[in-house]
Amino acid sequence: xxxxxxCVDTREEVRSYKEYLKTKHWRDIKKKYNKKxxxxxxxxxxxxxxxxxxxxxxERVGNEQLEDLVYLCKDCHSKIHSIINETxxxxxxxxxxxxxxxxxxxxKGTCKRCIHNSRKxxxxxxxx
Numbered sequence: 001x002x003x004x005x006x007c008v009d010t011r012e013e014v015r016s017y018k019e020y021l022k023t024k025h026w027r028d029i030k031k032k033y034n035k036k037x038x039x040x041x042x043x044x045x046x047x048x049x050x051x052x053x054x055x056x057x058x059e060r061v062g063n064e065q066l067e068d069l070v071y072l073c074k075d076c077h078s079k080i081h082s083i084i085n086e087t088x089x090x091x092x093x094x095x096x097x098x099x100x101x102x103x104x105x106x107x108k109g110t111c112k113r114c115i116h117n118s119r120k121x122x123x124x125x126x127x128x
Contacts, residue, residue: 005017005020005062007062008025008062008063010028017061020062025062029064029069032066033066033069036066037066041072042072042096043096044073044076046076051073052072052077053069053071054069054077054080055068055069072096080093
């Protein structure tokens with residue numbers, strides 16, 4: 001059974017994440033995020049239309065903070081989910097949050113080994 005999601009501000013209740021993405025709460029969060037952050041992929045820097053707003057953590061879905069989210073292009077979003085599903089390593093999501101906060105978002109082609117490359121002493125080097 002899917003976890004029920006309650007949206008604190010709009011009082012909406014849904015039974016799945018897919019339903020949640022159709023709520024007024026989610027539309028409002030996306031609008032707020034669009035106003036605050038630059039419209040580009042937090043991983044590769046792409047600013048193509050159709051960026052996904054990805055949850056860094058799903059712990060507060062329905063009551064998330066803007067800091068819980070990052071823009072990802074379709075390719076990076078898919079690759080990040082594949083890495084997480086394969087390795088169970090979610091540390092890259094925190095690195096995305098750090099990069100977005102510091103506004104040091106690399107342009108296209110600046111990072112062939114993804115965000116782990118920017119961490120001193122990191123030898124993981126996921127290819128994204």
